[in-house]
Amino acid sequence: MKPSIPKGTRDFSSTEVAKRNYIFSTIKHSFENFGFQPIETPSFENSSTLMGKYGEEGDRLIFKILNSGDYLKKVDENLLSEKNSQKVTSKISEKALRYDLTVPFARYVVQHQNDITFPFKRYQIQPVWRADRPQKGRFREFYQCDADVVGSKSLWQEVEFVQLYDTVFSKLGLQGTTIKLNNRKILSGIAEVIGAKDKLIDFTVALDKLDKIGKEGVVTEMLAKGITQEAIDKVDPLFSFTGTNEDKLSSLKGMLETSEEGINGVEELSFIVNSINELGLNSANLDIDVTLARGLNYYTGAIYEVAAPKEVKMGSIGGGGRYDDLTGIFGLKDVSGVGISFGLDRIYLVMEELGLFEAVELPKPKILFLNFDESESLAKVKAIKILREANIKSELYPDVGTSNKQQKKQWKYVTNREIEFVVTSVNDNKFTIKNMQTGDQNLLSINEVIDLVN
Amino acid sequence: MKPSIPKGTRDFSSTEVAKRNYIFSTIKHSFENFGFQPIETPSFENSSTLMGKYGEEGDRLIFKILNSGDYLKKVDENLLSEKNSQKVTSKISEKALRYDLTVPFARYVVQHQNDITFPFKRYQIQPVWRADRPQKGRFREFYQCDADVVGSKSLWQEVEFVQLYDTVFSKLGLQGTTIKLNNRKILSGIAEVIGAKDKLIDFTVALDKLDKIGKEGVVTEMLAKGITQEAIDKVDPLFSFTGTNEDKLSSLKGMLETSEEGINGVEELSFIVNSINELGLNSANLDIDVTLARGLNYYTGAIYEVAAPKEVKMGSIGGGGRYDDLTGIFGLKDVSGVGISFGLDRIYLVMEELGLFEAVELPKPKILFLNFDESESLAKVKAIKILREANIKSELYPDVGTSNKQQKKQWKYVTNREIEFVVTSVNDNKFTIKNMQTGDQNLLSINEVIDLVN
Numbered sequence: 001m002k003p004s005i006p007k008g009t010r011d012f013s014s015t016e017v018a019k020r021n022y023i024f025s026t027i028k029h030s031f032e033n034f035g036f037q038p039i040e041t042p043s044f045e046n047s048s049t050l051m052g053k054y055g056e057e058g059d060r061l062i063f064k065i066l067n068s069g070d071y072l073k074k075v076d077e078n079l080l081s082e083k084n085s086q087k088v089t090s091k092i093s094e095k096a097l098r099y100d101l102t103v104p105f106a107r108y109v110v111q112h113q114n115d116i117t118f119p120f121k122r123y124q125i126q127p128v129w130r131a132d133r134p135q136k137g138r139f140r141e142f143y144q145c146d147a148d149v150v151g152s153k154s155l156w157q158e159v160e161f162v163q164l165y166d167t168v169f170s171k172l173g174l175q176g177t178t179i180k181l182n183n184r185k186i187l188s189g190i191a192e193v194i195g196a197k198d199k200l201i202d203f204t205v206a207l208d209k210l211d212k213i214g215k216e217g218v219v220t221e222m223l224a225k226g227i228t229q230e231a232i233d234k235v236d237p238l239f240s241f242t243g244t245n246e247d248k249l250s251s252l253k254g255m256l257e258t259s260e261e262g263i264n265g266v267e268e269l270s271f272i273v274n275s276i277n278e279l280g281l282n283s284a285n286l287d288i289d290v291t292l293a294r295g296l297n298y299y300t301g302a303i304y305e306v307a308a309p310k311e312v313k314m315g316s317i318g319g320g321g322r323y324d325d326l327t328g329i330f331g332l333k334d335v336s337g338v339g340i341s342f343g344l345d346r347i348y349l350v351m352e353e354l355g356l357f358e359a360v361e362l363p364k365p366k367i368l369f370l371n372f373d374e375s376e377s378l379a380k381v382k383a384i385k386i387l388r389e390a391n392i393k394s395e396l397y398p399d400v401g402t403s404n405k406q407q408k409k410q411w412k413y414v415t416n417r418e419i420e421f422v423v424t425s426v427n428d429n430k431f432t433i434k435n436m437q438t439g440d441q442n443l444l445s446i447n448e449v450i451d452l453v454n
Numbered sequence: 455m456k457p458s459i460p461k462g463t464r465d466f467s468s469t470e471v472a473k474r475n476y477i478f479s480t481i482k483h484s485f486e487n488f489g490f491q492p493i494e495t496p497s498f499e500n501s502s503t504l505m506g507k508y509g510e511e512g513d514r515l516i517f518k519i520l521n522s523g524d525y526l527k528k529v530d531e532n533l534l535s536e537k538n539s540q541k542v543t544s545k546i547s548e549k550a551l552r553y554d555l556t557v558p559f560a561r562y563v564v565q566h567q568n569d570i571t572f573p574f575k576r577y578q579i580q581p582v583w584r585a586d587r588p589q590k591g592r593f594r595e596f597y598q599c600d601a602d603v604v605g606s607k608s609l610w611q612e613v614e615f616v617q618l619y620d621t622v623f624s625k626l627g628l629q630g631t632t633i634k635l636n637n638r639k640i641l642s643g644i645a646e647v648i649g650a651k652d653k654l655i656d657f658t659v660a661l662d663k664l665d666k667i668g669k670e671g672v673v674t675e676m677l678a679k680g681i682t683q684e685a686i687d688k689v690d691p692l693f694s695f696t697g698t699n700e701d702k703l704s705s706l707k708g709m710l711e712t713s714e715e716g717i718n719g720v721e722e723l724s725f726i727v728n729s730i731n732e733l734g735l736n737s738a739n740l741d742i743d744v745t746l747a748r749g750l751n752y753y754t755g756a757i758y759e760v761a762a763p764k765e766v767k768m769g770s771i772g773g774g775g776r777y778d779d780l781t782g783i784f785g786l787k788d789v790s791g792v793g794i795s796f797g798l799d800r801i802y803l804v805m806e807e808l809g810l811f812e813a814v815e816l817p818k819p820k821i822l823f824l825n826f827d828e829s830e831s832l833a834k835v836k837a838i839k840i841l842r843e844a845n846i847k848s849e850l851y852p853d854v855g856t857s858n859k860q861q862k863k864q865w866k867y868v869t870n871r872e873i874e875f876v877v878t879s880v881n882d883n884k885f886t887i888k889n890m891q892t893g894d895q896n897l898l899s900i901n902e903v904i905d906l907v908n
Contacts, residue, residue, distance in 0.1 A: 002565060005495070006548075009496035011566065013493060033842050034849075035849035038472070038817060041465050042460065043581060044583075046459065063498075064520040065517050083526040085523070088526060093520055108465055111456060112467070117871055129498075152852040364489075381610065398573055399606050400608070
């Protein structure tokens, strides 16, 4: 029986790890360049920290860890015989795997509030786990890459996050991403103007489908949810919302003039758009998108979502926004936060599709020393030591091969691992080295070998 | 109620992450320099992969993950009413958190055997979880850093691992570590010679305590375990086993001359010792230690253990050895492996104690731009953009501070984060920049600022 791994999880080969690390280190470098500091939190938290923070569906998707030892001993027998899984869970499990990085971050801020200097710019790159049904691009274990600032309401943060997205995606070679921007206050303003404040979520959920089901579909859904035709007519411009960001802002300003909150949202968007116009972007486009209703129960100000370059079909590769009360759930009030996230797995797929991993150095030795003659091994190992000290990855094929068959195996290793240079033999401190691409062969001293491959 | 984390787990602050990453990246760089390739495996495995691989105690310490959904539905009611936790576990949990990196690696090799080029040199740096009782230096979540080669019986691998330990510890600045070396065959040979082959484990467990309980204690324990005084007398030289490695080898050779396996072990040790004598070490000592009986059920050849520099009191900071049948548990026979591990947490404590983290760059901005005047903010953000492009970490204090109190808060931020350079104001593209260590203040252009801080 061949061993396997749980569904929704993955093994990563060396090549995959190298490519993933290339993305991680690019993100990390930019995070630090922008002044974000790394923190790390445990893989599992107390269940009480996580449960109830992600809604009923979220609670279901959290992986729970069974208590150790004789965990059934103290459980009420009647409860067991009822077989009520949900009730029993709280008796036999008190820890759970991290579901995202945001709630553990909020917990961290509250727990360590006396050691933190605010505003606190933190980043965190760690795996999270969700008992979701696995499907293409959706896994049960995956990494999140989050950067957040807490303790400041300044809109310069929102501006900085647009720059940060642009910087990272430009460095990764992803030309032409679109950073979509909205504001929760605009959505609230729209609902207010159409007199359907209590139907805000229905409205935005329907509006969010504009791309998929078109105007007619959205209107049908809105009517079904009890939003009047009159109200829908008031926001008609939203169904064909094009032009420059300035055009959109001016249209919104008109549409929302009776809503204080809406105008507030327009002003915030204007500040971000104007600042970015002044600062310029390297390769990304900034685009106001009022259909963007991501994390609606959560975000209170700016909302971001990043779309991959148009030539690639892919969901959003990043997102985020401002939340005015992140740490309130753990008892620390009035700490505003804003943050963004990078979707590693999707970025990986996009880069693979666009052939952007070619520059990544794959993990393999630069020089392989073949091992055909035991009497040469020590001289080769001595040379390898010098090469490694010069930061040239090199290896001895470990087993000595004297027969034809054994030597063939060594050459096959060279081919399989796509080794660039091969040392076949050493004589009087001169090494016979072959360039496997050109076929050139030379007899060189160790210093000449270093010069050759560098 | 202040939030907390499960016992045995840890939050890591930015400073701690930076120090840990310094160790990780040093190890990783050397692993790759020596030709090891990274792989990663999922945090949880199928329970069947892990259970039964670490002994009864190990099985108990494995963290089990509760099945999702209505996991009690199909469990037999009688089984539940019996409250037999162990039996119920296999019905309500089919996944478990990784306990070490070795078993998942064996599973990986078997599962991907057709995609792997052997000999396969892999490294893996990932967390593992154990439901152990937490105590000083022992955690329920901790990282392992492993490098292994499978598919080769060449002793050059054993030599290379000694070099690898020496390289990593030298790079970390840990002068004077001791790489202790033993061989399972020597231990078997000793048991054979004294005619207590069936008591090998008792013998080595007792011998391993020589440092702690002295010769008398060890002898008492051996006698209690049924090893005869006559047998003990035969190995008397082992109780005062000193001198050079060559002295020890020659003493072993005499003592074990009647044991083929023992002589085999002496020859293996001699090869490693002689090769290392030829190659030299940077800062470590290599020391044959026959009391080393680590992983006895597991290792079949070389056994390593690394002791911290003598001035620090600390258990072993690394260990490993050769195992002849790693992948047999998953049905792939005759794949010999050898590998070593670095103990991150203990290395961290040793480095902290020896003050070796001073060279580590802590995550903070090089230049902070104070934000006292809203009309200057945009010019400052533009300057920050240029500085970041020149790889100079810099930040704007996000909230504008006009009152005395607000400005004090910004200066306090400078102090708390130990910022080196502060820009107070900008006028006509000239920046007033202050060196916080010297107190020097200058009026500089952005290019002059770059020159100043670089």
